[in-house]
Amino acid sequence: MISLETTISNKTFSNCLMNASGVKCMTLEELSNLKNSESGTWITKSCTISPREGNPSPRYVDLQLGSINSMGLPNLGFEFYLDYALKEHKSGNDNLFFSVAGLTLEDNIEMLTQIENSDFQGLVELNLSCPNIPGKPQTGYDFDRTDEVLKQVFSFYTKPLGVKLPPYFDIVHFEMMANILNKYQLRFITCINSIGNALYVEDESVVIKPKGGFGGIGGAYVKPTALANVRMFHKLLKKDISIIGCGGVESGKDVFEHILCGASMVQIGTQLMKDGTKVFSKILTELKEIMKDKNYTTILDFKGKLKEL
Numbered sequence: 001m002i003s004l005e006t007t008i009s010n011k012t013f014s015n016c017l018m019n020a021s022g023v024k025c026m027t028l029e030e031l032s033n034l035k036n037s038e039s040g041t042w043i044t045k046s047c048t049i050s051p052r053e054g055n056p057s058p059r060y061v062d063l064q065l066g067s068i069n070s071m072g073l074p075n076l077g078f079e080f081y082l083d084y085a086l087k088e089h090k091s092g093n094d095n096l097f098f099s100v101a102g103l104t105l106e107d108n109i110e111m112l113t114q115i116e117n118s119d120f121q122g123l124v125e126l127n128l129s130c131p132n133i134p135g136k137p138q139t140g141y142d143f144d145r146t147d148e149v150l151k152q153v154f155s156f157y158t159k160p161l162g163v164k165l166p167p168y169f170d171i172v173h174f175e176m177m178a179n180i181l182n183k184y185q186l187r188f189i190t191c192i193n194s195i196g197n198a199l200y201v202e203d204e205s206v207v208i209k210p211k212g213g214f215g216g217i218g219g220a221y222v223k224p225t226a227l228a229n230v231r232m233f234h235k236l237l238k239k240d241i242s243i244i245g246c247g248g249v250e251s252g253k254d255v256f257e258h259i260l261c262g263a264s265m266v267q268i269g270t271q272l273m274k275d276g277t278k279v280f281s282k283i284l285t286e287l288k289e290i291m292k293d294k295n296y297t298t299i300l301d302f303k304g305k306l307k308e309l
C-alpha cells in the first residue's frame with residue numbers, strides 16, 4: 001500500500017501536491033476547482049491590500065519548454081482572500097495556504113496582523129520574490145531587508161508561516177540566506193519563484209507586453225535551478241524548516257526528484273496553467289508507479305536521500 005501523505009508544521013496532507021501560488025487560484029471559481037481536485041491542498045493567489053488589475057496583456061505565454069509571464073500581481077485584494085480562508089476554516093479546513101505579497105513592509109505587517117487576529121488556522125506563505133512589479137526590487141535578493149522583514153514579522157506573528165523565495169545561483173548567497181532564515185521560527189520555505197526577467201524572442205519580437213518583454217520563466221527551463229535550490233536549502237536549513245519544492249514539475253518523475261532533493265511537498269505552476277487541475281491525478285499516478293517500481297511505500301523512504309558520487 002503506497003501512501004503519499006506528508007507533513008508541514010503540525011499539518012498532515014493526504015498527498016504532497018498543490019498548486020503554485022498565482023496559478024488558477026485568483027477567483028472563487030478557480031479556488032473551488034482546486035478544492036475539488038486531487039491535490040493534497042491548495043494556496044491562494046498572492047494578494048495585496050487593495051485589489052489590483054495587474055500588468056497589461058499579453059502578460060502570460062505558454063512556451064514549448066515552459067512559460068513566461070509578467071502578471072504584475074493581479075488579485076482580488078486581501079479582504080476577499082481572508083474572507084475565503086475564514087469560510088474554509090468554518091467548514092473544517094485548516095490546511096489551506098494563504099499567500100501574502102504586500103507591496104511594502106507596512107502592508108505585509110497590516111495583512112499579517114489581521115490574519116494573526118482572525119480565526120485562520122492555516123499556513124501563510126509570505127511572498128518575498130515577486131519579480132514582476134515595475135520599480136520594485138525582490139525582497140529575497142536584499143539580504144538585510146529580508147532579515148528586517150522577518151524580524152518585524154516574528155515580533156508579533158505566531159501562526160505557521162513560511163516564505164516564498166526567488167532562485168539563488170551563488171553558493172555564498174545560499175549560505176547568507178540560510179543563516180538569516182535559521183534565526184526565525186519559520187515552518188517552511190517554498191523555492192523557487194519564477195526565474196525573473198528572462199526574455200523570449202519570436203518572429204523578431206518579444207512575446208509579452210509589460211516591461212519591454214522581460215518576464216519570469218517557469219516550467220522545464222527552471223527545473224535544474226529549482227532542484228538545486230531545494231537541495232542546497234535542505235542541507236543548510238535547520239531541520240524544523242520544511243521545504244516546498246516548486247519549479248519545472250510536469251510529471252511524477254519531476255515530483256520524485258524534488259522529494260529526493262529534500263522537498264516535503266511540491267507545487268505545480270506552469271503545467272497546471274497548461275493542463276488545468278486534471279494534472280494532479282496524472283502526476284500522482286505517475287509518482288505512485290515510480291514508488292512501486294522502487295519498493296518505496298512512503299515519501300519518507302526517499303525524501304532528501306539523493307545519492308551523491
Ligand SMILES: Cc1cc2nc3c(=O)[nH]c(=O)nc-3n(C[C@H](O)[C@H](O)[C@H](O)COP(=O)(O)O)c2cc1C
Pocket residue numbers: 020021022023045046060067069071073099127164192193194217218219220222246247248249267268269270271273
Ligand atoms: C501566471 C503565473 C502567475 C504567478 N503568480 C505568482 C504569485 O502570485 N505568487 C507567487 O508566489 N508566485 C507566482 N508565480 C510563480 C509560481 O508560483 C512558480 O513559483 C513558478 O511559476 C515556478 O513554477 P513552475 O515551473 O511550475 O511554473 C506565478 C507564475 C505564473 C506562471
